[in-house]
Each structure stands twice: as structure tokens, then as C-alpha cells.
Amino acid sequence: xxxxxxxxxxxxxxxxxNLDIDIMQISNDSRDIKEGAMFIAIKGFDxxxxxxxxxxxxxxxxAILIEEAExxxxxxxxPENVTIIVAKDTRKATAICACNFYDNPSRxxxxxxxxxxxGKTTTTFMIKxxxxxxxxxxxxxxxxxxxxxxxxxxxxxxxxxxxIKLQETFAKMVDAGCTACVMEVSSQSLKLNRxxxxxxxxxxxxxxSEDHISPKEHPDMEDYFNSKVELxxxxxxxxxxxxxxxxxxxxxxxxxxxxxxxxIDNENNLLAKDITIxxxxxxxxxxxxxxNERIKTDIPGRFSVYNSLAAxxxxxxxxxxxxxxxxxxxxxxxxxxxxxxxxxxGLTIMVxxxxxxxxxxxxxxxxxxxxxxxxxxxxxxxxxxxxxKRPIMGEISGKIATYTIITSDNPRTENPEEIVKQIEEGIKxxxxxxxxxxxxxxxxxxxxxxxxxxxxxxxxxxxHETYQEINHEKHHYDEREIIKEIIDNM
Numbered sequence: 001x002x003x004x005x006x007x008x009x010x011x012x013x014x015x016x017x018n019l020d021i022d023i024m025q026i027s028n029d030s031r032d033i034k035e036g037a038m039f040i041a042i043k044g045f046d047x048x049x050x051x052x053x054x055x056x057x058x059x060x061x062x063a064i065l066i067e068e069a070e071x072x073x074x075x076x077x078x079p080e081n082v083t084i085i086v087a088k089d090t091r092k093a094t095a096i097c098a099c100n101f102y103d104n105p106s107r108x109x110x111x112x113x114x115x116x117x118x119g120k121t122t123t124t125f126m127i128k129x130x131x132x133x134x135x136x137x138x139x140x141x142x143x144x145x146x147x148x149x150x151x152x153x154x155x156x157x158x159x160x161x162x163x164i165k166l167q168e169t170f171a172k173m174v175d176a177g178c179t180a181c182v183m184e185v186s187s188q189s190l191k192l193n194r195x196x197x198x199x200x201x202x203x204x205x206x207x208x209s210e211d212h213i214s215p216k217e218h219p220d221m222e223d224y225f226n227s228k229v230e231l232x233x234x235x236x237x238x239x240x241x242x243x244x245x246x247x248x249x250x251x252x253x254x255x256x257x258x259x260x261x262x263x264i265d266n267e268n269n270l271l272a273k274d275i276t277i278x279x280x281x282x283x284x285x286x287x288x289x290x291x292n293e294r295i296k297t298d299i300p301g302r303f304s305v306y307n308s309l310a311a312x313x314x315x316x317x318x319x320x321x322x323x324x325x326x327x328x329x330x331x332x333x334x335x336x337x338x339x340x341x342x343x344x345x346g347l348t349i350m351v352x353x354x355x356x357x358x359x360x361x362x363x364x365x366x367x368x369x370x371x372x373x374x375x376x377x378x379x380x381x382x383x384x385x386x387x388x389k390r391p392i393m394g395e396i397s398g399k400i401a402t403y404t405i406i407t408s409d410n411p412r413t414e415n416p417e418e419i420v421k422q423i424e425e426g427i428k429x430x431x432x433x434x435x436x437x438x439x440x441x442x443x444x445x446x447x448x449x450x451x452x453x454x455x456x457x458x459x460x461x462x463x464h465e466t467y468q469e470i471n472h473e474k475h476h477y478d479e480r481e482i483i484k485e486i487i488d489n490m
Contacts, residue, residue, distance in 0.1 A: 003063055006038065006100050007085060009197075010093050014068075017083030021062055026101050026164060028094060035060035038085075040094050041074070043067060050074050057082055065093060095163035095196035105170035106199040109139070110180040112314055113195070113235065115228045116206030116247075118359040119307045120159070120184040121464075122299065122334045123206060126311035127182045129328040134320045139173035141166070141183035143353075144335055144464045148176045155466075160189030163196065170198075180318070187227040188217060195234070202317060203235035203257070204310050208246035209358040217386070225249075232257045239313040241306055242268040262309035264302075270313055272305050279348070279370040279456075280340075286312065288322045297329045299338050301366030336463025338363065341480050343487050347448065348456045351479050353463025355382065355409070357392045360460055364400040373454030376447050377401035379461050380440065381423055383414030390419060394426030397434075401458075403450070404434040407443035409461045410469040440468070444479065445486045 004019040006026065024036035030052035033039055039056035041049035041064065050070045054077055057064070063083040066074055067090045078084055087093035099106070112127060114120045121143050131138040132149070140147040143159045146169060153169070160183065161169065173181055185203075189195050208225060218224040225246060232238045232254040240247040242261035251259040261268035264275070272295075275284040282304045283296035297308055308329055315325050341349045350367065354360045360379065368375050377397045381390045397404040406423045408416040420436050427434050437443040447457045459479055468477040 001101055003038065003083065006097050007093075008100055009096050010087055012088050013093075014086040015083065017063070017080075019083065021083065023063060023101070026094075026097050028162070028164065030056040030059065030061075033059035033061050037061050038063040038065060038097070040065040040090055040097065041067065041070070042090050042094065043070070053077060065090060065097070089193070091163075091193040092196050095167075095193050095198075098164045098167035099197040102167040102171040104199070105167060105174045106181075108174045109170060109178060109199075110136075110202075110318060111170075111198060111200045112180070112182040112202045112204070113185040113200050113231050114182065114204045114206065114310070115185045115187070115190070115231050116204070116241075117209045117356060118354075118362070119206035119303060119310070120186075121353070122304070122307045122337050123204060123310045124182045124184055125334045126297075126307060126329060126332050127314050129332040130311060130315040130320050130325050131180050131182070131318065133324040133328040134315075134318075136180050136318070137176070137178045139169070139176075139178045139181040139183075141169060141181065143184055148173050148178060151176075158188075159184050159186040160194050163194045166194060166198070182314075185231050187224055190230040191218070191223075191227040195231075198234065200231065200235045201237065202314055203231045203238045204314065205232070205238070205240045205244075205247045205250055206306065206310055207241050207244045207358075209356065229253050232259075237317055239310060239317075241310070242266045243306075260313065262306070262313050264305060264309075270309050270316075272309055275302070275305055277302060277366070277369060279367070282308075284308075288312070288316070288325065291322070293322055293326065295326060295329055297332060299332075299334065300370070301338060301362060303362045303366070304338075336465070338366075339463070341483050343483060345448070345487055345490075346453055347451050348453075349448070349451075349459065349483055350456060351459050351463060353465075354379070354458075354460040357389050357396055360393050361396045361400065363458060363460060364397065367456045367458060368400055371454070371456045373452055373456070374402035375400065376451055376455055376457045377404045378407060378443050378447050378457065378459050379404075380407045380409035380416070381419055381461070382410045383412035383416070383419060385412075387419075387422060390422040391426030391429075394423040395429050396426075398427035398430030398432030401432070402455075404432055405443045405447055406434060406436045407440045408438050408468075409440075410465075410467075412469050413471060440477075441482055441486070444482055448483070448486055448490075 028040045039061040146153040243263040262270040272284040466478040467474040
């Protein structure tokens, strides 16, 4: 593609050199650069791409996109035969270039974006299941993995990919015959313009609570909220959880988006009534296409009602039938979300991704409402993330669970023992029974040893993840395998 076509639509663009050259690739990673590529230098939290311009040129880059603020520092090291493009914001510029390079694939899809503190993953899987039951081939992008129809492309290393990877994935979906895509849209991706330029048809705001407050994420809750609202400035239609006091602020902030509501407690466009919650499913009554219908899904907990309502809202907008909605929700499975692990001891062991105060409270309250025995909570907190939530989560587990085992999650570059101590500060405020076992495998082993068949063990924080990250290294760690190994050796 001609370079000038790749750059079309970038505001305030300055250039030096030939814009008529053909660009064979765009990339912000100098290691991936091939002959005839354009390298985009992005200044990140840990790595500054401007330091790798020379390497990119060595690998074959014919054009370099740099940030206006860095011109004086790098322009002299770029040879005359390499075209220099200067943009005020290289992240936005990257997104526009990616849209252009891949021929704006999102315009060829019914693109649905799901944001919110929790519930994003489950809601995307629910929507995908309904759309495919309707006969709509659907792609999915999210925390667990990327899918094109039934084909899993790859596991995810972040909730929302960078803009180049994102547009490339959209293009693959279009080429594979997808006509819809549902994706998780993180606050970080919105703040860093990863989804900028994408043509969203529908947006969903599941809920909002404290999370992702750290130097590398959001400085405060207002920044976190405002980042999420950006999604609805890009959507034609929006659906919000009216029972969440924060999400109801959205309509006034996005007058050009047609907003509708769903919920349980407050008047709304899609209301769930007559709710039943058990240890293996929830069901409720809701009006679909003018008739009261009973909806069932095998994901227990009150939060599953909200996720189902969000999915139903989207499905109705896209013309799905009542029967396909009901059937899909009854059969949908979401890896690592309230996932029960079969075992030969007959124990109830649940793996869940809960890693924020509210998500931990939700899952523990859910299981407490239907268990006949003890609720045994096993969890830790991730390193290099919001440390303020650690004592909060400790206090929550102490108040709800019968017994808590505080352990390690993904410590990353932090000392796991220090993280455990911070969690312990919160649980000490309660009269809870607990212990600290830093080694996660030993913590799981202890939970299994003290559990009876009437109890529920909740292993929170890892969910679908099959690794532990320690000092920038990911080590294989699948809790399902760990459980089997422990029980086999008992």
C-alpha cells in the first residue's frame, strides 16, 4: 500500500521524504521489521521505541513515524533515503495507520465492545454463543484468547491487543467469513488509543468499581471511569447496567450514542424478575420480543443475571430470536469463570478469575448463598498492580468466607511475602479464621485437606490463566492440573 494511503486521516502530519513508496508492513516492534516496512516509534511506560529506530532501519524500514516531541533527539540519526513522518500523538497515528493498512476491517463487522470492571469476559462469551446459535459467524477478542468462529487463534497476553494487532485480527475475521465480532475493551486500551478508529456498532458498560489504580494504569477512579466512557463516543448504541450508580452517568456524557438500560432493582429497558440462584445455575424471567420468558444459565451467582441481561440486550439489537437466546445461554461455558473442577474426591472446587475487591465479594457471596457447609477462600493479589485493594480483599474474604488461605498470585517483580502481609492487614480487621501460605500449590493442598463434601473451595484470581508470572518470567501453572496432582497423591 502506498505510504500516503497508510497515513490518510492523521491530523497535523508532517513529513520529509517520499510518500509515494509502497509499504509492505507496519510495526512498532523493531525486531519484527522486514524490508519495505514502516516503523512506528512509541514512547511506552517501560520502553521508548525512538531508541530502536536505527535497528528498525537496519532491518529494512523505509519509513519512520516519530513523535513530535522527539524530533530533535532522533532526526539526525535517520538517513536521507528513509522517509520521516512526524505526528503529535503516535499512538493515535498508529491506530489510524493500522485501520488504513488493513482496509478498515471493522467497518465490515458488527463490532460489539464490552467494557466494565468485571463481567466483560463472561458477557463476550455469552454474546458469541447467541450470535453463533443465530447462524452469525462471530469473532471474539478478550482476556482469555482470540477466536474466529470455533477456531482459537491464540491465548491473550492482554485484554485488548495493540492497535496494529487488533486491526490485523479484524481483517483475519473478515477473511474467514465473520460478520460480527465481540470484544473486551479495557480502560487501558481506550486510554492508550488501541481501539481508536474502530467502527463500533454497540457498546456495553457492565459495572464500575475500584480496580486498575496504579502508576502504570490510572491515577484515580475518575480517570478510570472517563477512559471507559470513551467507548460510547465511538458507538451507535449503548447498553448500561442501571443498577450501578456509576454507569448511569454515561448517557449525559455521550449524547450521540443511543443508550438503553438493563438491570434487576431499578426501572429499565430489560428487567429480570423472579430470580432463582442455586449452586449450579441461575434462572430468571424477562420479557423478550413482547413475551415473558424464563432464562437459565449454568453460571451461578447474581452477577450472571446481569451478564445475561447485557448479552440479551445486544442479541435483541442484532435480531436474534428468543429461542436462540434461551438455548445459547443455557449451554454457554466460560473458562475460568465459576468453573467447577471435577475430582475423584467429590469435592466442590471452583476456579474463578476474581481479582478485584468487588469480583471477590461477588463470587464469595454467591457461593455462600447456596453452600450447606464451609466456604474456603484461597486467593492472593497480583504484583505491580494497585496495592490499595490488597487489604480490602483480605477484609472481604474475612467477612464472607468461613476460612481463608492467603497465598500468592502473580507476584511479578514484587516480593510475594510482602503482598501476603498487605492482604493480611485487611483480614486482621475481622474475626475470621485464616492462615497465610505463600506457596500457592501448598495453599490449594491445605484447602483440599480441610474440606468436606458439603464445603465449597473457591480458588480466586487465576481462573483461565495457566501460568504464574515471577520476575518477568511466566511459569506454567494450571490450577486444574494442580488439583488433580494433589488429589492423586493423597
